[in-house]
Amino acid sequence: MSVLVVGAINADLVVRVPSIAAPGSTVIATGSSTGPGGKGGNQAAAVARLGGECALIARVGPDFDPASLSDVDLTYLVRDTVPTGLAVVLVDELGENAITVVPGANANLCAADVPELPAAGVLLASLEVPLDAVLAAARSGRRFVLNPAPAVHLPPEMLSMVDVLVPNEHELAVLGSPAELLAAGVGAVVVTLGAAGCRIHRPGSTVDIPGHRVATVDTTGAGDAFCGALAWALDAGHDLEEAARLACAAGALATTAVGARAALPKAEDLTKLR
């Protein structure tokens, strides 16, 4: 089968600064780098790196370079006249960051961009794109994994269609308790807990999946690697607990290099870590 990803594609501009400038002041940066980003792009890259068949529904501008997603099926990608989304990430010497996102073409993704989809396979969506596009894809009846990031109020129809909701602790605080989400029709809530792993909430049961101790250098994109691996593993036929174990390994490995896509694991790396 396959994983279909709906989400944003951004260019990430990472600027290293001694301290994050206060309003009205100027700071001279010590360095900068650019790279591909956006939750949709990162999650699709994670699935493809694991060897999964993956297509991406997204909008990009004339500036987009498809080489950044060379193993992903880009048939459904829509080219807009508006530039590709841009994330400006300021990182200070203590590792604290301040991020500004320019949505660009992502803001124009709409229900009409979502083709007729076969119901087989997994849909993985995140919320840096308009809810209407995500809702249209969810109505295909595919198994639906939603990474509610950034967290926004989710309409009842959306919640009723979600099979697996994957928030981190900050997003969960916005969305409500696992019990409330399960009562609204979500099949399972998998809360990611950083280095501690994740917790699976299902009606009547809670299971903790421990994290992995690795040489972490940058946690950017850990959640995207986790979500991509979870969708890939579910699509491959693993049950939710096993999929979450594999996803924890993927999230941990993703933190071992700087950048959201620099340390995405292959399938064999996951089993080596366990």
Ligand code: ADP
């Ligand atoms: P997000 O990146 O969305 O904030 P988390 O920080 O919870 O999400 O990370 C997602 C997953 O990545 C975690 O559930 C865990 O499996 C893995 N992970 C994140 N940070 C670490 C870390 N420092 N050490 C090991 N695993 C980590």
